[in-house]
Amino acid sequence: MKSDFSLLMLFGGDDLMVLLASLLLVAGSIITWAIIVEKFRLFGAEKKTGMVMSMFRAEAEKTARELLRPNGVRVANSNASNVLEQLQTRLDMLQDKLIATFDNRLYFLSMASVVAPFVGLFGTIWGVMQTFASIGANQSTSLAVVAPGIAVALGTTALGLIVAIPAAVFYQYFVKRNDDLYNRIDVVKKDLMVKASIDIMNPGA
Secondary structure, three states: OOOOOOHHHHHOOOOHHHHHHHHHHHHHHHHHHHHHHHHHHHHHHHHHHOHHHHHHHHHHHHHHHHHHOHHHOOOOHHHHHHHHHHHHHHHHHHHHHHHHHHHOOHHHHHHHHHHHHHHHHHHHHHHHHHHHHHHHHHOOOOHHHHHHHHHHHHHHHHHHHHHHHHHHHHHHHHHHHHHHHHHHHHHHHHHHHHHHHHHHHOOOO
16 A cells, blocks of 8 residues: 655644754754765865875974974073973864864764754654644544544654764764874874974984
8 A cells, every 4th residue: 555654744734843843853954964065075175185184294394393493593402391392282282273174063963963863752742642632622533534643743753863863874974084184193293293302302403
């Protein structure tokens, strides 16, 4: 038997709460996929060009030169620990600044993966309550009367999962990509700090 149910029925009913829950979930889905597409674009560009790694390396080396050899003169050994601490702080700030672009708005994916099922569940519970209230009002328990209302109510749960599942999957995926990029930058940063320590402590440099 062919089913006449469609998620479009969620927007054609006369129940305001189910309609609001459905519209909220649709808006969440649109934002979720916009973020997903944006992150794929960002990570794709970074993989192709290596721009972030290049920017970090260039800025880090410039910062190291400015701190270790101001005006072309190597800093005194007595001030070495303070200079290295400043360099570490500035490199950490640079690293966080470059990663922030990739981390931006990922919180929404995390939030959508958690909140969307509950919004859908709320719409379902509300719709079922309204259906049972109409049963009492109409004094009819006919399946033909009850089933459409319950189907529409359950549809909000399905819509919530449609939002939550991609949000959860891609949130974890992009967090892993972020961590990989952060770790690659961290390797460059540690290598530079080792070289800076050797340079500043070597009087013959």
